[in-house]
Amino acid sequence: MTNRLRELRAEHGWSQAYLAEQLEVSRQSVNAIETGRYDPSLPLAFRLARLFGMAIEEIFDETA
Amino acid sequence: MFCKGSSVAYKRYQRDVLWFMSAYVVVLVCASWFVRHDGAEHFYLYFWSVLPAIPILAVILRMARYLREEKDEYQRLVTMRSILVGTAALLAALVVNDFLRAFAGAHALPAFSTFFVFCAGMGVAQFVQWLRNRGSDDEPAA
Numbered sequence: 001m002t003n004r005l006r007e008l009r010a011e012h013g014w015s016q017a018y019l020a021e022q023l024e025v026s027r028q029s030v031n032a033i034e035t036g037r038y039d040p041s042l043p044l045a046f047r048l049a050r051l052f053g054m055a056i057e058e059i060f061d062e063t064a
Numbered sequence: 065m066f067c068k069g070s071s072v073a074y075k076r077y078q079r080d081v082l083w084f085m086s087a088y089v090v091v092l093v094c095a096s097w098f099v100r101h102d103g104a105e106h107f108y109l110y111f112w113s114v115l116p117a118i119p120i121l122a123v124i125l126r127m128a129r130y131l132r133e134e135k136d137e138y139q140r141l142v143t144m145r146s147i148l149v150g151t152a153a154l155l156a157a158l159v160v161n162d163f164l165r166a167f168a169g170a171h172a173l174p175a176f177s178t179f180f181v182f183c184a185g186m187g188v189a190q191f192v193q194w195l196r197n198r199g200s201d202d203e204p205a206a
Contacts (some may be wrong), residue, residue, distance in 0.1 A: 026071065028197050029138035037196070038138050 003060045006034045008052050023047055071139060073108025081123055088119035102135035120179050146189035154178060 002052070009019055020027040023044065032038035040048065044052075049056045070078070095112040102108055127147065135185045157173065164170035173181075 025136045026139055028142075031197065032138050034115055038141070041137055044137060 001039050001060055001062050002036060003033065005030075005048070005059065008054075008059065009034075012052075019051075022051055069072060071134060071136050073133040073135065074139065076133070077126060080126050084119045084122045084126065087122075088116060093115045131137060142193050144191075146193070147188045149189035150182040150184075150186035151190075154182045157181045 007017070014022075016027045016030045020030045023030070025044070029031055029038070045056050045060060049059055052059065095116050098112045099109060127143075131140060131143060134143065158178070161170070161173050165172060
């Protein structure tokens with residue numbers, strides 16, 4: 001599964017540490033999601049979507 | 065566990081494990097002394113032999129509690145993976161040693177080595193994870 005997290009983070013000018021703080025996870029978690037090494041659970045994906053004001057499928061793409 | 069941004073749950077876990085391991089060292093030294101000097105009676109021999117295992121069992125239980133308390137799902141996964149690697153290392157060592165003892169007359173693994181093998185396996189897994197995290201430690205956003 002691929003995601004647009006890095007791109008969205010860049011658009012908002014947020015650091016990984018800031019995003020991690022907002023999501024209440026570690027920076028390593030954000031990094032692992034961004035680099036595709038870890039697919040978040042549904043609750044975390046919802047938190048991400050809410051934070052960026054988007055739908056989950058606009059951030060994550062299961063086809064890739 | 066090679067983790068810069070440790071969670072509150074992990075810090076508590078680390079603190080407790082440090083206490084248990086300190087208790088282990090103290091109990092082990094006391095047990096060794098008592099067995100050497102007061103080991104004639106069967107009851108005390110059993111008592112002092114089992115006592116050092118208690119802090120080790122406490123560490124294992126604390127590990128389980130940490131997994132329950134950890135809110136960061138990625139960190140939880142990383143810890144579970146390392147526990148799995150530790151368990152696999154321990155099982156592999158025991159199985160190989162079993163066959164060596166059965167067919168080649170080899171000696172059993174040295175005393176106190178089982179938990180060491182488990183921790184070594186966990187340590188290696190965490191080190192590899194730390195290297196992987198470090199490799200992709202790119203921060204720039206814009």
